[in-house]
Amino acid sequence: MDEPRDRRAREFRALHQRGAPLLLANVWDAGSARLFEAAGARAIATTSAGLAWSRGYADGDRLPARVLAVAVGEIARVLSVPLTVDVEGGYSSDPRAVGETLSAVLDAGAIGINIEDGAGSPDLLCAKLAAAREAATRAGVDLFINARTDVYLRGLVPPERAMAEVVERGRRYRSAGADGLFVPELVDASAIRAIVDRVELPLNVMVRPTLPPVAELSALGVSRVSAGSAIAQAAYAVGRRAAHQLLTEGRYDAMFETTASYGELNALYSPAVA
Numbered sequence: 001m002d003e004p005r006d007r008r009a010r011e012f013r014a015l016h017q018r019g020a021p022l023l024l025a026n027v028w029d030a031g032s033a034r035l036f037e038a039a040g041a042r043a044i045a046t047t048s049a050g051l052a053w054s055r056g057y058a059d060g061d062r063l064p065a066r067v068l069a070v071a072v073g074e075i076a077r078v079l080s081v082p083l084t085v086d087v088e089g090g091y092s093s094d095p096r097a098v099g100e101t102l103s104a105v106l107d108a109g110a111i112g113i114n115i116e117d118g119a120g121s122p123d124l125l126c127a128k129l130a131a132a133r134e135a136a137t138r139a140g141v142d143l144f145i146n147a148r149t150d151v152y153l154r155g156l157v158p159p160e161r162a163m164a165e166v167v168e169r170g171r172r173y174r175s176a177g178a179d180g181l182f183v184p185e186l187v188d189a190s191a192i193r194a195i196v197d198r199v200e201l202p203l204n205v206m207v208r209p210t211l212p213p214v215a216e217l218s219a220l221g222v223s224r225v226s227a228g229s230a231i232a233q234a235a236y237a238v239g240r241r242a243a244h245q246l247l248t249e250g251r252y253d254a255m256f257e258t259t260a261s262y263g264e265l266n267a268l269y270s271p272a273v274a
Contacts, residue, residue: 026086027045085113126172
């Protein structure tokens with residue numbers, strides 16, 4: 001029995017059952033993971049886009065599975081809180097290959113995953129969910145599987161049918177083994193309430209400029225709020241601005257507008273050296 005892993009799995013599952021939503025400031029590498037844990041994160045989630053960019057790959061199932069597993073291991077090493085990993089569509093259309101990838105992700109330290117339907121059929125995601133549950137059983141991990149549906153994100157159906165489509169898919173994914181339902185681009189309060197009421201799964205929404213405040217989301221019954229790639233994009237934007245200013249203007253102002261001290265940052269990582 002892996003007691004630390006089992007404890008984190010129990011903690012993560014419990015975080016979806018409390019009154020206030022679980023807030024996830026998604027990370028892209030071990031450094032951001034340790035930083036966000038120190039900022040008060042109760043659990044850590046990766047952003048597939050940010051992690052792929054940090055490794056020099058584009059988002060969209062283009063990150064090699066072996067690179068993902070290495071990155072997950074690096075992140076897990078510096079954490080004392082639960083880690084859930086965005087595995088996109090599982091990096092394959094073959095459920096068996098998806099199961100193999102997830103086995104490596106679990107071995108690296110994850111106790112939760114997001115896995116998405118994207119533009120694929122609900123049938124395919126159901127098969128991947130079954131493969132994920134089988135991989136978790138083999139690994140002895142009480143894996144929290146967050147099934148993501150891209151109905152709103154990709155405009156898969158006309159807007160007037162989107163809520164009903166999410167409900168139908170959510171129910172199917174629950175039957176196939178999902179523990180949660182993630183609906184990016186869902187921002188309308190009435191649709192959020194309807195999905196919470198009609199799908200018996202914790203609902204996860206993603207931060208968008210028009211998303212209602214957390215207090216309102218809590219009242220609507222939302223269980224989880226994810227930043228997605230937004231924080232990674234903000235960090236890259238700050239870095240690009242500082243680099244551009246130095247390289248084109250010979251000035252340094254942007255580097256010091258918002259900064260953390262060297263000593264503060266270095267201290268975060270010293271105890272985590274393996």
